[in-house]
């Protein structure tokens with residue numbers, strides 16, 4: 001496969017060290033791990049394999065920086081975030097090249113991610129000066145009661161590889177807006193984008209120790225356990241799988257941390273007979289195949305009502321045939337590789353399971369070894385059944401399983417059978433049904449007549465085994481705050497001299 005990486009305009013954005021206490025440093029042990037390009041399998045470079053002692057240094061730096069950072073005004077923090085946002089915009093091309101290089105997504109998608117990611121800094125720069133408390137009418141005569149919002153303290157942030165920029169800015173933005181300092185563990189598969197962001201944060205004037213990034217691949221679990229067990233770290237925010245979320249929650253119990261968990265999904269995508277077929281197909285394609293199916297809000301189970309099932313399958317499959325899979329820098333490529341061969345194996349096993357139980361492959365279904373070991377065809381399977389693995393587990397890959405259904409009640413029941421509840425989608429022109437089904441779906445987010453719901457202004461998060469807490473939106477900052485209530489006693493009610 002032809003594969004050449006375009007040079008960065010600003011080569012100093014490609015780092016091979018960690019940003020801790022305002023300085024670029026390696027692991028004390030001197031150990032590093034290698035990061036590979038998922039498209040070519042070639043090495044991109046190395047990053048420090050940090051361990052418990054390195055992570056503790058980062059926590060100390062964040063603890064020290066908190067003393068003064070928590071006293072900055074919201075307006076001051078807003079200006080820092082705004083500068084950081086602007087630097088992301090100014091360096092968008094380089095950030096996108098890094099994302100494509102380490103994650104594999106096509107360059108146009110990577111550019112879209114940079115815009116999405118930078119918008120979290122813009123959004124939270126606007127929220128930072130508006131973290132209002134309340135004035136509360138007291139029950140006790142003569143008392144006055146009010147609340148103030150305070151930063152929760154040092155935060156530990158753990159993010160996945162599927163959005164190397166957006167998952168970390170979605171956490172750093174509100175943490176800084178609230179006045180918190182932090183230690184972020186960037187994903188071992190995609191650490192370079194986070195490091196470039198740290199460099200831009202440095203240039204934006206974020207004070208030393210406020211943002212610290214540690215990297216590790218093999219020591220990931222011990223970094224996670226250091227962050228969750230440290231009494232200094234008061235909050236952990238994690239985005240990743242449900243299994244790891246449960247582990248981190250257990251590990252956080254002894255120190256009673258505030259937690260936010262954005263975990264796995266298995267999104268139902270429902271198309272009713274009364275839907276506009278063309279826009280339902282477009283919505284399903286956008287939702288299912290975004291990042292080659294590797295987003296937590298990707299449609300995983302596509303339910304189509306019997307009356308339009310055959311037609312939907314035909315039109316949907318024709319469109320998928322038009323996709324071009326390849327290296328993310330190549331012209332005309334619409335979909336990139338999967339992150340690693342474990343992801344390819346899971347996708348392959350979901351296809352084999354469906355086929356062995358009567359699913360019919362309309363498009364794809366195979367690995368693409370000529371392109372590289374992490375490539376898999378964009379795949380469409382019809383005649384899916386509820387007991388198939390794809391129906392029960394998140395595929396996190398490019399397989400669209402099309403399930404027929406009869407009634408609204410049947411499909412809502414099937415949709416809600418999942419343990420997880422992150423996003424759900426449906427297409428219908430019936431306004432009463434729109435309200436009814438949106439309210440009946442057991443998910444944290446619902447897209448009606450759209451397959452794309454992500455927006456820094458909208459609260460992102462799940463229910464059930466998809467976790468808790470909301471990111472983005474007017475609710476995002478509160479995840480990083482505590483409410484302090486103040487009662488002033490004996491304030492009196494009568495005016496002197498009355």
Ligand SMILES: NC(=O)c1ccc[n+]([C@@H]2O[C@H](COP(=O)([O-])OP(=O)(O)OC[C@H]3O[C@@H](n4cnc5c(N)ncnc54)[C@H](O)[C@@H]3O)[C@@H](O)[C@H]2O)c1
Pocket residue numbers: 158159160161162185186187188220221222223224225239240241242244245247261262263264265295296297394396422462
């Ligand atoms: N809800 C959301 O917003 C959201 C967003 C993106 C991905 N996800 C979910 O993430 C999953 C895909 O990512 P993945 O397979 O890499 O998930 P994962 O849980 O294995 O890894 C996610 C992150 O956690 C780290 N990690 C892994 N084990 C850890 C441990 N023991 N202690 C501390 N950190 C640890 C990894 O290094 C990585 O940075 C999917 O289930 C997807 O739905 C959810």
Ligand SMILES: O=CCCC(=O)O
Pocket residue numbers: 162163166294295296297454460
């Ligand atoms: O993969 C999870 C995040 C996706 C998004 O924010 O749209």
